[in-house]
Amino acid sequence: MTCESCGADDDTVYPVHRMYVTPADWDTEGREVVLDEVERWCYACCTHYPHRPASAGGS
Ligand SMILES: [Zn+2]
Numbered sequence: 524m525t526c527e528s529c530g531a532d533d534d535t536v537y538p539v540h541r542m543y544v545t546p547a548d549w550d551t552e553g554r555e556v557v558l559d560e561v562e563r564w565c566y567a568c569c570t571h572y573p574h575r576p577a578s579a580g581g582s
Contacts, residue, residue, distance in 0.1 A: 526565035539574040
């Protein structure tokens with residue numbers, strides 16, 4: 524299996540929705556955007572980058 528975030532080969536990858544987080548600033552509200560597309564990430568990427576877990580298999 525290959526991680527779609529960093530490209531590393533790993534025995535275990537996790538289905539996730541990538542998430543873009545915009546931190547709140549003095550003139551803007553914080554924002555979170557979650558992509559519909561499911562990517563497969565290794566454990567390291569899951570610990571380093573914002574994401575939302577996706578259910579394995581199915582639609
Ligand atoms: Zn990775």
